[in-house]
Amino acid sequence: MSLFLSSYENRLDSKGRISVPASFRASVAHDAFPGVVLYRSFTHNCIEGLAMGRMEKMAAATDQMGVFDSEMDDLSAMLFADARPLAFDVTGRIVIPAELLQHAGITDTAVFVGRGNSFQIWNPAEFRVAQEKSLNNLRAMRPNLKIAG
Numbered sequence: 231m232s233l234f235l236s237s238y239e240n241r242l243d244s245k246g247r248i249s250v251p252a253s254f255r256a257s258v259a260h261d262a263f264p265g266v267v268l269y270r271s272f273t274h275n276c277i278e279g280l281a282m283g284r285m286e287k288m289a290a291a292t293d294q295m296g297v298f299d300s301e302m303d304d305l306s307a308m309l310f311a312d313a314r315p316l317a318f319d320v321t322g323r324i325v326i327p328a329e330l331l332q333h334a335g336i337t338d339t340a341v342f343v344g345r346g347n348s349f350q351i352w353n354p355a356e357f358r359v360a361q362e363k364s365l366n367n368l369r370a371m372r373p374n375l376k377i378a379g
Contacts, residue, residue, distance in 0.1 A: 232257035234279075234344035239354055241339050242331075247323040251342050254349060255322050257281065265317035268326065268351070270333045272308050274360065276343075277330050277351040282315060284347055326351070 238251040250266065258266060263282035271278045292305060316324040331337070335353040343350045343357060352360070 232259075233346050234349040235346075236344050237357075238342045239339060240342065242326075242336070243323075246325050246328075247319070248326060248340060249321070249323050250318060252322065254279075254342060254344070255318060258283075263315060263317070265315060265324065268314050268316060268330055269309060269312040270330060271350065274350070275353075275356060276334045276360075277326065277336075278348060279342075279351060280348040285313065 234254055234257050236251075236253065238254075240249050240251070242248045254266070258264075258281040261281045261283045265282075266279050267282055267285045268277050268279045288309065314327055314330065316326070318324060326336075326340075334340075334351060335356060336351070337353075339354055341352045341354045341357045343352060
């Protein structure tokens with residue numbers, strides 16, 4: 231699996247289509263599903279995106295939860311019931327459903343933000359605010375990643 235890296239700002243066209251960045255399309259090229267899965271973020275006012283293969287891994291991880299667990303109910307409602315598998319058209323575009331765009335406050339322009347194994351789609355102004363907040367948090371915490379090898 232390839233990684234989703236960098237940030238790209240793209241415009242929605244008059245029919246509501248938006249081009250998924252070429253490097254993001256390349257990240258899912260070997261997946262069985264020729265597109266991406268999107269759902270409303272439950273931590274930010276943005277849209278979460280990933281490959282179908284990653285969604286399948288998340289589904290497998292929920293098998294470790296209790297069948298009647300209330301957290302499982304909430305997670306299923308937000309993650310699986312809300313998920314929208316969107317296939318690319320011949321030019322690499324998708325149509326993001328209106329309820330997802332509304333959740334993220336996206337009207338005419340969106341920022342695709344790489345997050346390693348997943349990505350997010352933001353309203354550009356909201357992303358700049360969130361990115362600045364993250365930068366300030368990291369400066370204060372000064373995290374130290376331990377990388378094997």
